[in-house]
Amino acid sequence: GEEEIAEVVQCLRDGWLAPGPRTEEFESKVAKIFGKKYGVMVNSGSSGNMIGLSVLGMQKGDEVVTPACTFSTAVAPICQLGLVPVFVDVEADRFVPTVDALLAAVTPRTKCMLVPNLAGSKVDWADLRKRCPPGIALFEDSCDSMTYTEDSDISVISFYASHIITAG
Structure with a gap:
C-alpha cells in the first residue's frame, strides 16, 4: 500500500547504495522470526x-x-x-x-x-x-x-x- 511506497521512496532519498540501517533492521527481524541469533542478507x-x-x-x-x-x-x-x-x-x-x-x-x-x-x-x-x-x-x-x-x-x-x- 501507500506506506510501503513511502518507505521505498524514502530509501531512494536516503541515498544508500549498499547495506545500511534498513538492511540491519531487516536482518535482525528475519533472524528473530527464525529464532536465530544472527541474520545476514546476501544476494x-x-x-x-x-x-x-x-x-x-x-x-x-x-x-x-x-x-x-x-x-x-x-x-x-x-x-x-x-x-x-x-x-x-x-x-x-x-x-x-x-x-x-x-x-x-x-x-x-x-x-x-x-x-x-x-x-x-x-x-x-x-x-x-x-x-x-x-x-x-x-x-x-x-x-x-x-x-x-x-x-x-x-x-x-x-x-x-x-x-x-x-x-x-
Missing part, C-alpha cells in the same frame, strides 16, 4: 546456502544428507564445496523426506542434513532435532516456502522476485 538463496555450508567447517568428502527431489540450488553448493550429497526420497504428497528417511541415510561421515521446505511442507524439525545424532548440523533451506523452525542450526530464506515474499 540470493543460492549464496546463502553456499555460505551456510561453508561456515560449518566441513571437510572435502564429508557427507550432507539432502532430498533427491529438490532444486539444484540445494545440491550445487554441496558439490562445489567438495562435499558428498547423500540423497533420500521424499513423501510424494508433501515433497519433503520423513525424519526416518533422513536418519537412515546417516553414516559416520555425515556432518549435515540440508533439508529444503517445499510447497508449504516441512520435515518434522522438532523430531529431527530430538533424534539427530550429535555433531550433525541441521540446515533449513526455506528459500521456496515461507515456513521456518527454531530447531535448525542454520536457516536460509529467499526474497527473490519469484518467491513467496519479494524484497526487490
Whole structure:
C-alpha cells in the first residue's frame, strides 16, 4: 500500500547504495522470526546456502544428507564445496523426506542434513532435532516456502522476485 511506497521512496532519498540501517533492521527481524541469533542478507538463496555450508567447517568428502527431489540450488553448493550429497526420497504428497528417511541415510561421515521446505511442507524439525545424532548440523533451506523452525542450526530464506515474499 501507500506506506510501503513511502518507505521505498524514502530509501531512494536516503541515498544508500549498499547495506545500511534498513538492511540491519531487516536482518535482525528475519533472524528473530527464525529464532536465530544472527541474520545476514546476501544476494540470493543460492549464496546463502553456499555460505551456510561453508561456515560449518566441513571437510572435502564429508557427507550432507539432502532430498533427491529438490532444486539444484540445494545440491550445487554441496558439490562445489567438495562435499558428498547423500540423497533420500521424499513423501510424494508433501515433497519433503520423513525424519526416518533422513536418519537412515546417516553414516559416520555425515556432518549435515540440508533439508529444503517445499510447497508449504516441512520435515518434522522438532523430531529431527530430538533424534539427530550429535555433531550433525541441521540446515533449513526455506528459500521456496515461507515456513521456518527454531530447531535448525542454520536457516536460509529467499526474497527473490519469484518467491513467496519479494524484497526487490
